Amino acid sequence: MKKQNNKTLFTLVFFWGLMNSNAQRVSEQFKAHWFDGHAEISSYALSQSRYGENREGTAVLLFVTEDFLKKEQVKANQKSKETLPVLKLNRTKKFLTGIYPYSIMSSSFSQLRTPQAVIKNSASIQEWCGQSYLQMNVNEEKINITSHSYFEGEADQNFNLEKNLTEDELWNLIRLKPQALPQGKLMLIPSLESSRMNHEKIEAYRANSSIEINEKYTIYTIAYPLLKRYLAIKFLNDFPHTIEGWVEQTIKNGKELTSTAKRIHTERRQYWNENNNASEKFRVPFKLD
Numbered sequence: 001m002k003k004q005n006n007k008t009l010f011t012l013v014f015f016w017g018l019m020n021s022n023a024q025r026v027s028e029q030f031k032a033h034w035f036d037g038h039a040e041i042s043s044y045a046l047s048q049s050r051y052g053e054n055r056e057g058t059a060v061l062l063f064v065t066e067d068f069l070k071k072e073q074v075k076a077n078q079k080s081k082e083t084l085p086v087l088k089l090n091r092t093k094k095f096l097t098g099i100y101p102y103s104i105m106s107s108s109f110s111q112l113r114t115p116q117a118v119i120k121n122s123a124s125i126q127e128w129c130g131q132s133y134l135q136m137n138v139n140e141e142k143i144n145i146t147s148h149s150y151f152e153g154e155a156d157q158n159f160n161l162e163k164n165l166t167e168d169e170l171w172n173l174i175r176l177k178p179q180a181l182p183q184g185k186l187m188l189i190p191s192l193e194s195s196r197m198n199h200e201k202i203e204a205y206r207a208n209s210s211i212e213i214n215e216k217y218t219i220y221t222i223a224y225p226l227l228k229r230y231l232a233i234k235f236l237n238d239f240p241h242t243i244e245g246w247v248e249q250t251i252k253n254g255k256e257l258t259s260t261a262k263r264i265h266t267e268r269r270q271y272w273n274e275n276n277n278a279s280e281k282f283r284v285p286f287k288l289d
Contacts, residue, residue, distance in 0.1 A: 026112050026176070033240050034087070038268040039064035043286035044245060044261040048095045050102065050197075052255065057095025057102075058288050059261050061243055062271075063175060064088055068109055073120050073137050085112045086119065087172050094289065100128035106193050110172040116180070118169035123192035134192040134202075136166065143189075145202055154199070164204040167191040167222065167231070174220065174235050174243065181220055183209050190224065198250070200227065213237065217244060228252075242266060 044059040067076040067083040076083040086109045093104040106123040110116050121136040130150030137144045143164075147157040165182060166189040173181055188207040195202045205224050212219045218241075221232045228251040234244045245262040265285045274282055 029239055030176070034063075034065045036268070038270055040240075040266065040268050041271065041286070042243065042266040043264045043288055045264055045287075046093055046095060047258075047260045048093060048102075049250075049257040049259045050095070050097050052257070054259075055095040055097060055102075057093060058264075059094075060090075060092045060286075060288070061171075062090040062092075063172075065112070068111075068119065070111075070119060086110060087112060087116075087176060089172050089175075091171065097127070102127045104193055104197075106168060106191065108166075108168045108172055110169055110176065112176070116173060116176045118166055118172070121166055121168040121192055123168075123196065125193070125196060132196050134196055136168075136189075136192060138163070147202070149196065151199065154196070161189070161203060164189050167194075170220070170222075171233070171243070174233065175241055178218065178220075178235070178241050181209070181211060183211055188222065188224075190227065190229070194229065194248075198227075198229075 040061075040063045042061045044061070046057040046059040048055045048057055065085060065087055067079045068074070068086040068088075069076045069082060070084055071082065075088075089106075089108045091106045091108075093102070095102050103126045104123070107121065108118060109120045110118050117138070119138055121138075123132075123134045125132045132149040132151070132154070133147075135146045137146075141163070143161040143166075145157070145159050145161060147154055149155050164187045168191050170181065186207055186209060187204040188209075189202070189204050190200070192202070194200070205226055208223045208225070210221050212221070216237060217234055218237055219232050219234050221230070223230045230247075230249040232247045234246065236242045236244065243263070245260065248259045250257050264287050267285070269282065
């Protein structure tokens with residue numbers, strides 16, 4: 001019960017700070033929905049292309065607002081003059097490649113002040129051959145990349161990039177302000193997950209983006225001509241712009257490889273208070289292994 005009260009107090013303080021900061025530019029509708037002390041959890045039926053074959057699995061998108069220490073680039077234990085509010089996305093995938101499992105997690109932190117810029121992205125991949133970890137920290141002048149991997153040529157790297165938009169932050173922008181999604185030709189840093197899974201150099205690539213809107217859904221498409229990679233994210237037109245699924249295609253050795261995800265179930269929950277064995281029943285509607 002104490003945790004619940006602390007979380008409620010945190011939410012009220014967080015909301016008050018946002019209301020009283022001239023730097024904030026999120027809507028009242030956004031505040032009422034996202035500062036209610038809950039996270040949004042959505043599960044997806046995943047068909048992931050890997051090693052030339054499609055693997056059935058599951059994916060999860062978990063969105064939540066929290067206070068963030070910009071200097072240390074970590075979640076704050078409590079709100080202070082050093083913190084700023086962010087929207088965090090944890091994106092996970094789980095699937096099997098034959099006898100052994102894959103587990104992928106990407107995290108993105110976007111500030112709620114205008115512009116809703118990304119502050120940090122990270123991605124980790126675990127499978128029986130080994131593991132990889134990538135982290136991107138963004139400041140006013142540059143982007144710092146830290147890479148650790150068991151693959152030759154990718155291990156223990158640390159380098160800087162010029163500031164550019166990142167693919168990872170666009171998932172957050174869909175939920176924050178979809179009308180601000182970039183369209184047309186642009187320079188874009190591909191997702192950290194795709195860069196590591198495809199063993200591609202991490203840098204900004206030329207991309208083409210477009211938006212297709214129908215009666216109920218919007219489809220946001222990104223195409224990288226050089227990488228021969230295409231991503232389309234489908235989301236609801238109406239607030240809170242729930243992500244319904246995505247399609248990712250790449251061409252390798254002349255073969256088109258396609259991965260898809262389709263939403264199964266969405267709930268808003270205080271999952272941090274549901275970590276006992278009795279809470280396993282709450283997983284049932286999500287159809288997760």
